Amino acid sequence: MRVAAIGLLGALTCAPAFAGQDLRITQLQRCGDLFARDRLTWCLHASGLPEAQVGLQLAGKPLRAERVERDGQHLRLTLPAAEHESGPLWLEHDGQRSNPVWLSLGRSHVLAATADEVTENMDGLTTYVDLVSLIVEEDQDGLETARRLAEKYAAKVVGAIAPLNTYQLRLPVKNLTERDAMLLRLGNEVGVDAVVIEESAAESGEQEPDRERPQNREWAANRFLDAVDYYRERIPAKRAPIDTEPVRIGVIERAVDFDAPNFAAYLQPCDPAAGRTCLYARDADEPDSHGSSVSGILAARAADARDSGFLSALDAAGPGFEVIVDPNSDGGIAAKVAASVNLVEDGVRILNWSWGIHRIGTVDVDGEPVDSLLRSGIAMSGYEELLEEFFRWLRREHPEVLVINSAGNGSARSGRDDYRLPSSFITEQLLVVGGHQRNQRRDVPVEHPQHTTKRASSNLDMRVDITAAACTRAATPEPGRRGEVHCGTSYATPLVAGAVAAMLSINPRLEPEQVRELLRRSAMTIGRDSDFEAAEADDLTAPILPSERNDRLDDRDVGRSARLDMRKALELTVDSLRHER
Incomplete structure (x- = not known):
């Protein structure tokens, strides 16, 4: 259950953090309605959050209490887009600061597949089963086209790279055979330039x-x-x-x-x-x-x-x-x-x-x-x-x-x-x-x-x-x-x-x-x-x-x-x- 923050992430009744654990932000990404225009939401995961009050700073300015909710080590931030700019975000408590992370007001975000949403393809590579991205032709309204196709195929628009007219869909499929069949149909739709599938997890880098x-x-x-x-x-x-x-x-x-x-x-x-x-x-x-x-x-x-x-x-x-x-x-x-x-x-x-x-x-x-x-x-x-x-x-x-x-x-x-x-x-x-x-x-x-x-x-x-x-x-x-x-x-x-x-x-x-x-x-x-x-x-x-x-x-x-x-x-x-x- 999420509870509204009191004060600046005020007193909370969650389990205490591990003794001696330092305050660290380990995840920060967009969540909620990714297509909202006025109010943008981020989900933050931290380690070392204490029961007591914690301050949250964006570009050196404290965030107002009513804009933050908490569930254990998870925080949910909802900010009016017109009142903020992209900048470093960090937590503060009792003289300790967390690592600063960059909070971007940019609207581009795509979802990653969970462990049960991937499988191995014929090449032995791990691939996403139901998450794909559509690159829409430049002369088309990308979001409108993505939503039209999502409705046609009983899919859902879940992510976007709007400046590139690219939108991520979650398809109603359960295996690669169903996915590949739907990919062929989507790729032949009017207004679709290309379909992007993901293989493997995030890169480990070249080393x-x-x-x-x-x-x-x-x-x-x-x-x-x-x-x-x-x-x-x-x-x-x-x-x-x-x-x-x-x-x-x-x-x-x-x-x-x-x-x-x-x-x-x-x-x-x-x-x-x-x-x-x-x-x-x-x-x-x-x-x-x-x-x-x-x-x-x-x-x-x-x-x-x-x-x-x-x-x-x-x-x-x-x-x-x-x-x-x-x-x-x-x-x-x-x-x-x-x-x-x-x-x-x-x-x-x-x-x-x-x-x-x-x-x-x-x-x-x-x-x-x-x-x-x-x-x-x-x-x-x-x-x-x-x-x-x-x-x-x-x-x-x-x-x-x-x-x-x-x-x-x-x-x-x-x-x-x-x-x-x-x-x-x-x-x-x-x-x-x-x-x-x-x-x-x-x-x-x-x-x-x-x-x-x-x-x-x-x-x-x-x-x-x-x-x-x-x-x-x-x-x-x-x-x-x-x-x-x-x-x-x-x-x-x-x-x-x-x-x-x-x-x-x-x-x-x-x-x-x-x-x-x-x-x-x-x-x-x-x-x-x-x-x-x-x-x-x-x-x-x-x-x-x-x-x-x-x-x-x-x-x-x-x-x-x-x-x-x-x-x-x-x-x-x-x-x-x-x-x-």
């Missing part, structure tokens, strides 16, 4: 274990600390200081473990206007979770500067970065797209997508089948249509936003649109990142092309724009203890995202294509002498062109793959300010 490589040596290959030093010294320089602007970064991940020392500081008040990096995320159970590692590369606060996140290391000079971690729900690819839409509407300039999928039948550069993150052909075609709608909307409504995506770890070709998503899309607003590792056989300077080598698992080819270090140390629950090293293109991606965020803080007028140009103009190289044959697996990225080296045909970098140089990218961004004057 692989590696316990041998020290993180600081890997990041040195991208001049990580050199970039931190340059930003700290050059931006506030007394003779010619640079005005910077705050940047929001959206990270499509599940959660971050705020019990880990690397993230504990974010349980305290954080004001980006004061030039601090702020992190908003749901709480995870494990410090070495994928979301913690990806987010940590941007925002970890470690005693050892070599393990700190890039943006948090800029706090002394930066304008204030906001890192928003949000998966929408565990509803697979559609949920990732829904979260991305909401975050873009909330002012995110960069989206970090450390995820991707391969079609069943994908083969690597050696002709062997790829066996990770697989989807069936029917699922891939639906995802391709959905992602195409997303990038079309992005180009039309938000041309300033850049999506930074991992190339993948299948040792396959990232640009094959029939076998790999989303990295295969050709658009100025998608930047694809491959992974490299330190060359253990050659002791050469960082600028040398053979200082690093292609990571054997990294996807490759002309569609990959740049590479970055693929290995990072996971957070741990104990201060001073260093975590195990995890590797994959998932962790190369936020290195590039962090560099881009710093670049945009210096010159917010840069367009996505200009960002790509500066990254590749500043890039160091990787690999042997010029080799344009992908069969040799040396073309890890699109080869550097003469136009990216001052139009010099004889430049030694021409033809090699591009390796992120974080410091040089910042230097060129500062130079770009002079060229605009």
Whole structure:
């Protein structure tokens, strides 16, 4: 039974929280009537809620008592849309704060299937039985069309990504035979562009274990600390200081473990206007979770500067970065797209997508089948249509936003649109990142092309724009203890995202294509002498062109793959300010 809050979530007669359990928000998502216009509802799950009064703050302002209901460790928030804006939400009690999570007033949300609403298909993949999404033709009223078809097929509209004219239906089916029969009928309806089915649960991310490589040596290959030093010294320089602007970064991940020392500081008040990096995320159970590692590369606060996140290391000079971690729900690819839409509407300039999928039948550069993150052909075609709608909307409504995506770890070709998503899309607003590792056989300077080598698992080819270090140390629950090293293109991606965020803080007028140009103009190289044959697996990225080296045909970098140089990218961004004057 739900009871209205008294005071600010006043005295309640529920079971006391586990002794010593910290106050944490573990879930926050839209619920109730997703299509309500004036009053929006969210369901929040927390751990450590006491019996006594608890405060609930949204963007630093307390929520009124009558807008909150409680049932045990669950809260239900109902807010007038006209009176609030998207912002960080947290709980307070007796001097303790919970982790801040991002509450978005964006209307895009899809449901995730429960354990008894999925089954295994003929390919051995877990698939949703009764939840599908309809992409409605652009000239149609999407909600009206979805409701008309729902009534015709005795279904129910339960979710939406309205800016993409996409609506989620719960079908009256009990097995895959019934579902697939209904999919055929829905797909042939007038006004329906495509039907999206979900396979597997939310992505675990693209990573692989590696316990041998020290993180600081890997990041040195991208001049990580050199970039931190340059930003700290050059931006506030007394003779010619640079005005910077705050940047929001959206990270499509599940959660971050705020019990880990690397993230504990974010349980305290954080004001980006004061030039601090702020992190908003749901709480995870494990410090070495994928979301913690990806987010940590941007925002970890470690005693050892070599393990700190890039943006948090800029706090002394930066304008204030906001890192928003949000998966929408565990509803697979559609949920990732829904979260991305909401975050873009909330002012995110960069989206970090450390995820991707391969079609069943994908083969690597050696002709062997790829066996990770697989989807069936029917699922891939639906995802391709959905992602195409997303990038079309992005180009039309938000041309300033850049999506930074991992190339993948299948040792396959990232640009094959029939076998790999989303990295295969050709658009100025998608930047694809491959992974490299330190060359253990050659002791050469960082600028040398053979200082690093292609990571054997990294996807490759002309569609990959740049590479970055693929290995990072996971957070741990104990201060001073260093975590195990995890590797994959998932962790190369936020290195590039962090560099881009710093670049945009210096010159917010840069367009996505200009960002790509500066990254590749500043890039160091990787690999042997010029080799344009992908069969040799040396073309890890699109080869550097003469136009990216001052139009010099004889430049030694021409033809090699591009390796992120974080410091040089910042230097060129500062130079770009002079060229605009």
